[in-house]
Amino acid sequence: MIGPPSCAPWDTATPEAKGETPLPTYNQEAVVLRTRDLGEADRLVTLFTRERGKVNGVARGARRAASRLAGSLQPLSHIRCQLARARTLDIITQVELIESFPSVRGDLTLVTYANHFLELVDVVAPEREAGDLFPLLLGGLHLLAAGVDPGLVSRAFELRLLAAAGFGPALRDCARCGRPVEERGDLSFSPGEGGVLCGECDGGALLRRSVLAALIYLQEADLRQIGRLAVDERDRGEMEGLLRAHLTYHLDRPLRSLAFLDTLRRGER
Amino acid sequence: MIQELTRLPGVGPKTAQRLAFFLLAQPIADVQSLAEALLRARQNTRQCGVCCNLTEEDPCPLCSDSRRDRDAICVVERPADVQAVERTRDFHGRYHVLHGVISPLEGVGPEDIRLAELLRRLGEGTCREVIVATNPSVEGEATAMYIARLVKPLGIRVTRLASGLPAGGDLEYADQVTLSRALQGRREL
Numbered sequence: 001m002i003g004p005p006s007c008a009p010w011d012t013a014t015p016e017a018k019g020e021t022p023l024p025t026y027n028q029e030a031v032v033l034r035t036r037d038l039g040e041a042d043r044l045v046t047l048f049t050r051e052r053g054k055v056n057g058v059a060r061g062a063r064r065a066a067s068r069l070a071g072s073l074q075p076l077s078h079i080r081c082q083l084a085r086a087r088t089l090d091i092i093t094q095v096e097l098i099e100s101f102p103s104v105r106g107d108l109t110l111v112t113y114a115n116h117f118l119e120l121v122d123v124v125a126p127e128r129e130a131g132d133l134f135p136l137l138l139g140g141l142h143l144l145a146a147g148v149d150p151g152l153v154s155r156a157f158e159l160r161l162l163a164a165a166g167f168g169p170a171l172r173d174c175a176r177c178g179r180p181v182e183e184r185g186d187l188s189f190s191p192g193e194g195g196v197l198c199g200e201c202d203g204g205a206l207l208r209r210s211v212l213a214a215l216i217y218l219q220e221a222d223l224r225q226i227g228r229l230a231v232d233e234r235d236r237g238e239m240e241g242l243l244r245a246h247l248t249y250h251l252d253r254p255l256r257s258l259a260f261l262d263t264l265r266r267g268e269r
Numbered sequence: 270m271i272q273e274l275t276r277l278p279g280v281g282p283k284t285a286q287r288l289a290f291f292l293l294a295q296p297i298a299d300v301q302s303l304a305e306a307l308l309r310a311r312q313n314t315r316q317c318g319v320c321c322n323l324t325e326e327d328p329c330p331l332c333s334d335s336r337r338d339r340d341a342i343c344v345v346e347r348p349a350d351v352q353a354v355e356r357t358r359d360f361h362g363r364y365h366v367l368h369g370v371i372s373p374l375e376g377v378g379p380e381d382i383r384l385a386e387l388l389r390r391l392g393e394g395t396c397r398e399v400i401v402a403t404n405p406s407v408e409g410e411a412t413a414m415y416i417a418r419l420v421k422p423l424g425i426r427v428t429r430l431a432s433g434l435p436a437g438g439d440l441e442y443a444d445q446v447t448l449s450r451a452l453q454g455r456r457e458l
Contacts, residue, residue: 034374065435074446096445100445107414108418260378
């Protein structure tokens with residue numbers, strides 16, 4: 001048979017035409033969690049998909065300047081993509097950008113909060129398994145983009161993510177004795193016990209009632225309404241501190257984006 | 270030898286084997302000069318005390334060249350980026366190599382890259398513009414914004430490389446992000 005060699009650039013024949021079986025493909029809606037360089041010009045992309053949880057895919061040639069994949073496969077991008085099932089890692093063949101969150105990317109503080117969300121999802125999301133985290137992540141990113149107080153969005157996101165992962169702090173009933181904490185003396189909070197402790201089961205760090213009320217609101221209210229919550233600086237600081245302790249205790253790893261947020265705040269002072 | 274060669278980026282066991290057999294077939298003098306070049310480069314290369322670029326002399330030739338402007342510093346991620354900008358022959362200022370970008374997810378903070386060195390240079394007062402030429406990636410942009418936060422209060426102009434369509438490219442095949450950036454950054458004709 002006469003024809004160009006199969007590696008030639010003008011070889012546009014489909015795999016079927018060449019008698020090869022095409023790789024089975026599937027489409028996914030996803031948010032890009034992180035990327036890593038792979039080989040000479042490829043990129044390994046960790047996607048958080050709506051239907052299959054975390055999926056790793058290879059974007060071939062994504063580090064070349066002319067790559068059509070590179071722009072849309074940046075962390076934070078909300079995309080629709082086609083993957084081809086391969087032996088080890090699936091290959092990302094097409095990408096369509098749904099939302100790139102330019103207002104979040106263009107603000108160092110907001111992009112750090114967004115990174116915090118991606119980092120948490122990356123830690124708790126199971127591979128190849130759907131969950132209810134996808135709408136939460138998208139919702140959180142859209143709230144950041146809409147200019148809602150990033151601190152409140154972050155706390156609500158953390159509470160809900162912890163709950164989805166099975167580590168949600170008990171807020172209405174005492175984490176030790178199980179009785180409702182309403183009107184039961186001085187409350188405290190203990191990550192190790194799993195939430196609020198009533199006055200009789202004292203043990204953790206002191207928790208003020210206004211902080212508890214704010215936490216309950218952030219955990220239970222409609223995500224779109226959380227910007228309405230009025231919290232003073234002191235309560236805000238305490239919420240952040242105890243949720244951070246709870247996250248670090250249950251996820252058992254340092255949270256890098258939060259550490260960077262601290263660096264940014266030190267710079268502002 | 271094959272094992273040592275496999276440690277190079279982009280070299281798999283087969284390529285390593287090919288390279289090894291090639292080297293074995295070469296005259297001993299050629300192999301010796303290659304080995305010496307590798308060793309010499311590694312031993313004599315260090316970071317320039319001014320711009321942090323890799324160099325054999327300190328300060329590096331670019332920093333000690335008196336013909337180069339002192340009022341602009343182009344900040345890049347890696348030494349290879351200096352070569353890339355130099356190839357354009359459009360920039361006549363000086364450079365600063367960060368040796369990395371801020372990446373909270375990878376645990377790389379501002380203190381892990383050569384930012385303190387940049388601020389010290391700016392403190393000398395000859396620089397009037399900092400051109401941030403980090404990659405147009407999430408980390409590169411975050412680093413650029415962080416640098417702007419630090420440098421602007423010093424009264425120094427901070428600019429960022431434009432991003433848009435590649436020269437000789439095809440509009441139809443441009444990706445959405447690049448094309449929308451190109452639209453935002455359009456200029457008057």
